[in-house]
Amino acid sequence: MIDFSLSEDLLEIQARARKFAQEEILPIAAEYDRKGTVPPGIVEKAKKAGLLNVTIPREYGGMGYGALQSAIIAEELGAACSGISITILVNGLALTPIQLFGNEEQKEKFLRPVAEGAKLAAFCLTEREAGSDAGSIKTTALPDGDDYVINGVKCFATSGSMAEILVVFALTDPDRGARGASTIVVPANTPGIRVSKVEDKMGQRASNTAELTFDDVRVPQSNLLGKPGRGFPIALQTLDFGRSGVAALSVGVARAALELAIGYAKERQQFGAPIITNQGVSFMLADMGMKVEAARLLTWQAAWMADQGLKATAQSAMAKCFASDTAMQVTTDAVQIFGGVGYMRDHPVEKLMRDAKILQIYEGTNQIQRMVIARQLAKL
Ligand SMILES: Cc1cc2nc3c(=O)[nH]c(=O)nc-3n(C[C@H](O)[C@H](O)[C@H](O)COP(=O)(O)OP(=O)(O)OC[C@H]3O[C@@H](n4cnc5c(N)ncnc54)[C@H](O)[C@@H]3O)c2cc1C
Secondary structure (H helix, E strand, C coil), rough: CCCCCCCCHHHHHHHHHHHHHHHHHHHHHHHHHHHHCCCCHHHHHHCCCCCCCCCCCHHCCCCCCCHHHHHHHHHHHHHHHHHHHHHHHHHHHHHHHHHHHHCHHHHHHHHHHHHHHHCCCEECEEEECCCCCCCCCCCCCEECCEEEEEEEEEEECCCCCCCCCCEEEECCCCCHHHHEEEEEEECCCCEEEEECCCCCCCCCCCCCCEEEEEEEEEEEEEEECCCCCCHHHHHHHHHHHHHHHHHHHHHHHHHHHHHHHHHHEEEHEECCEEEEHHHHHHHHHHHHHHHHHHHHHHHHHHHHHCCCCCCHHHHHHHHHHHHHHHHHHHHHHHHHHHHHHCCCCCHHHHHHHHHHHHHCCCCCHHHHHHHHHHHHHCCC
8 A cells, every 4th residue: 555645753754843843943043154154052952852862772862763753853853944953863864873782881872972962973984085986085993902993084974063973984904905994983072183174165154174194092992882894784784874965955955945936926017927927937837847746756665665665775865866966956946947136145045055056975975876877777
């Protein structure tokens, strides 16, 4: 049986997320986009509203939600401001390796205090020379007595200069390349860690993106998640987990642009009539509407499959790729429908278009998603 209606539980989550997004995020979105900083207190407010660390189990301070519940939240937050929302959403992603691969002691030591205390965590995989090719990271974590000593530079870490906990991917056995990579939890106040750059971005400016330099950073070997050499599979599994979240965030961005464009096209008069009466404009809106609906359906399907325990590698890559391409296309078309004013900073569609671009890049670029999809299709 297929049922496209949302359950009572999902409707409650959607209404709660929408209220929070419209009351706490939307009114400050433009201000923090200009400032290029994370609004103070927003993470604590999200925690209070039950919208932080949503996929972390309740026993460790999260909400214990599944992928579909999480996707519904991400769309609502994304429709208000994807920059502010990514700080809220990526926290759960950064904590996922501890949730999935940490032992009981590590969960008590790292997961619970961060999740319960509404503190920030950062996922530190990317390096300057290792982006799409994450298997070529060079940061090392060499065993020394009971410790690992970490050296290297991690870039583009979301919440990097604000996080209290860093989940770092580094080579514990450099001779084995990607097979020698491991995942290590590193408290951000450990001596030797330096914020070497805070990025000034095109979009999602109300999020923090930082480069972190590790100079002889010493952490106990007991901070290793899972087994040594399993870092790469841990990274891939974590990113797989988060893909429908980026898709849902993209649907939110696209939906916001579509709603603004419809409103403006009905109100803006040229040649003595609303511009929506021109087929050239109304067909653009029709295409935008179709894409938003299709992106949401793909996203919900991928999330639903993950919740059923079904293998959703292809569907989650399709959802991320299609929804973020949709966000880019629909925000660009929304600017077109607004005409000259759409290009100005004081109109929200300009921000939506800048915000949309990164959705095609992070958590695996859309070229990489297409590679994943093609490989899965070739297996059929
Ligand atoms: C705002 C922001 C936040 C981020 N947050 C995080 C974070 O929290 N943690 C983290 O670890 N990383 C994070 N990243 C890093 C992000 O995941 C990488 O930027 C992304 O994976 C792409 O890597 P790259 O930038 O090195 O691009 P590259 O890998 O150098 O790619 C450049 C171009 O080449 C294409 N390309 C590369 N290889 C292939 C191929 N085989 N076939 C076809 N095309 C290819 C890419 O699609 C892209 O278009 C963030 C990045 C940004 C900008």
